[in-house]
Amino acid sequence: MLTMTFSYPNGKKYHAPAQEAPAETKTENDHVIFGKRGMRLEDAINDSNDYYRSHGRAVVYKKPTPVQIVHVDYPARSQAVIKEAYFRTPSTTDYNGVYRGYYLDFEAKQTKNKQSFPLKNYHQHQIDHFRRCLAQDGICFTLMQFADPDTVYLFPASTLLDYWDQYQGRHSIPRREVVAAGYTLSVGFAPVIPYLDAVDALIARTAPQRKGTIN
Amino acid sequence: MLTMTFSYPNGKKYHAPAQEAPAETKTENDHVIFGKRGMRLEDAINDSNDYYRSHGRAVVYKKPTPVQIVHVDYPARSQAVIKEAYFRTPSTTDYNGVYRGYYLDFEAKQTKNKQSFPLKNYHQHQIDHFRRCLAQDGICFTLMQFADPDTVYLFPASTLLDYWDQYQGRHSIPRREVVAAGYTLSVGFAPVIPYLDAVDALIARTAPQRKGTIN
Numbered sequence: 406m407l408t409m410t411f412s413y414p415n416g417k418k419y420h421a422p423a424q425e426a427p428a429e430t431k432t433e434n435d436h437v438i439f440g441k442r443g444m445r446l447e448d449a450i451n452d453s454n455d456y457y458r459s460h461g462r463a464v465v466y467k468k469p470t471p472v473q474i475v476h477v478d479y480p481a482r483s484q485a486v487i488k489e490a491y492f493r494t495p496s497t498t499d500y501n502g503v504y505r506g507y508y509l510d511f512e513a514k515q516t517k518n519k520q521s522f523p524l525k526n527y528h529q530h531q532i533d534h535f536r537r538c539l540a541q542d543g544i545c546f547t548l549m550q551f552a553d554p555d556t557v558y559l560f561p562a563s564t565l566l567d568y569w570d571q572y573q574g575r576h577s578i579p580r581r582e583v584v585a586a587g588y589t590l591s592v593g594f595a596p597v598i599p600y601l602d603a604v605d606a607l608i609a610r611t612a613p614q615r616k617g618t619i620n
Numbered sequence: 621m622l623t624m625t626f627s628y629p630n631g632k633k634y635h636a637p638a639q640e641a642p643a644e645t646k647t648e649n650d651h652v653i654f655g656k657r658g659m660r661l662e663d664a665i666n667d668s669n670d671y672y673r674s675h676g677r678a679v680v681y682k683k684p685t686p687v688q689i690v691h692v693d694y695p696a697r698s699q700a701v702i703k704e705a706y707f708r709t710p711s712t713t714d715y716n717g718v719y720r721g722y723y724l725d726f727e728a729k730q731t732k733n734k735q736s737f738p739l740k741n742y743h744q745h746q747i748d749h750f751r752r753c754l755a756q757d758g759i760c761f762t763l764m765q766f767a768d769p770d771t772v773y774l775f776p777a778s779t780l781l782d783y784w785d786q787y788q789g790r791h792s793i794p795r796r797e798v799v800a801a802g803y804t805l806s807v808g809f810a811p812v813i814p815y816l817d818a819v820d821a822l823i824a825r826t827a828p829q830r831k832g833t834i835n
Binding site: 458461463464466468469470471472474485486487488489490491492493495496497501502503504505506507508509510534537538540541542543612 | 673676678679681683684685686687689700701702703704705706707708710711712716717718719720721722723725749752753755756757758827
């Protein structure tokens, strides 16, 4: 990787960006025609989150991409233009929110494969974040999409971590194991990805009893 | 406000930015010498979140400032520089996370006043977000700091909404009412702002019974 070491006229040092632009700004993940709409997976999830929010079902958002802002111009009072900024590596997963008093936390991934899901699609900081949230009894999962666009799987993060810890990223999860350990969601409409249906089942499985008093 | 209407050479329209730079990029809120450290309130909270996270107490983060990215340069492969972006109005409050299975959501505000806290420090989108999260049984609050730096109050969002709905923003909350309805935190060390102590009390008050089964 080319590195540059120079200072700006104002004395500020040039900082090599923490990472390249995140995948969502590139077009490699747009290959999947999602359902019948040509919608990207991220857009389908945001659409579903908008649906759930406007219907009072849950309050879930995608976290904004973290950027390190270096220079802002003010072409007019009350107008700001960011003229130099760099992408930062996130510390968390992409989505979180609240549903029936539970903390939801998830990451969405897709693969061009049809029958196996590469663990390397996940990144260490996402795994670490899942581990911390699970330790606090958060409801954590990943939404996984294979090459066919009409199905999305909700896969528990605890199971993902089992695979991660066992194989250290050099492995793919066979689709039949995703089906067996996860929940199958049919891509549809209102919402596009009805993931809350599976979240109810995941909650019943992992958090059937809640302590209400202070420990 | 000056508005410009022109197109870039690539045909993209110029979009007037949604808002000016957020307060945190300005220096007006830096006037408070926080504790004995000269630390801004936001830094003190982030410090406290880091402490709680590294000690396995809670997983709470400040949400990144949302920006609309218009142009990215790639001075070298795997290096990206954002050359044009605009600040977007957030849809949510600044902080959220998970603690003992509960969803935490909060906003931090400070005032130069000593005895009253202006409601106009809060913005409609923050109030709307609190309302939605409270409806989902999220544990929601605001951290309020007056001119003196050694005390921060944790004030329940439900009470804030009561004031907001009654006065529609044209009011200040007297300090004695903040003390009465809120929880007093002493600015200290490890962590700087021990807000989880008050969260335990707020949980006991608002969510003593948790339903674990699907409704």
